[in-house]
Amino acid sequence: xxxxxxxxxxxxxxxSATHPRMSLQDRxxxxxxxxxxxxxxxALKETARLTDHFVELDEDRKQxxxxxxxxxxxxxxxxxxxxxxxxxxxxxxxxGAYNTLEGCVQKIDENSKSLRIQGTEILVDKIYQIDFIRAxx
Numbered sequence: 273x274x275x276x277x278x279x280x281x282x283x284x285x286x287x288s289a290t291h292p293r294m295s296l297q298d299r300x301x302x303x304x305x306x307x308x309x310x311x312x313x314x315a316l317k318e319t320a321r322l323t324d325h326f327v328e329l330d331e332d333r334k335q336x337x338x339x340x341x342x343x344x345x346x347x348x349x350x351x352x353x354x355x356x357x358x359x360x361x362x363x364x365x366x367x368g369a370y371n372t373l374e375g376c377v378q379k380i381d382e383n384s385k386s387l388r389i390q391g392t393e394i395l396v397d398k399i400y401q402i403d404f405i406r407a408x409x
Contacts, residue, residue, distance in 0.1 A: 323366065326368065341380060354376075356394060
């Protein structure tokens, strides 16, 4: 040890008369990790999140879906159960996801070219497939 500071070894710890002693919790907070790039981790997760591309249907498939919607419109009172696969565009990035709903079509709106199933409005242009399940009695 350096002889120069030997006389200080036995001195009491200095206590300030004007500043109160810092609590251990506040003292520990000074050394906690610091996130210099706030939101960076969220941005990484968003970039890594995968989306599907919208599949443009050929004319035969579009006509088949139109025919199926026409059939549903004619038989609305029968409460036919269908499974509809449709595309939902992502609000944050290119692409989206394909969702599937099963239930009875509640409404077909020709003006907005959409249909409602289980309270969800689906644009006809975004429908990928319609499968008829069974009639509900």
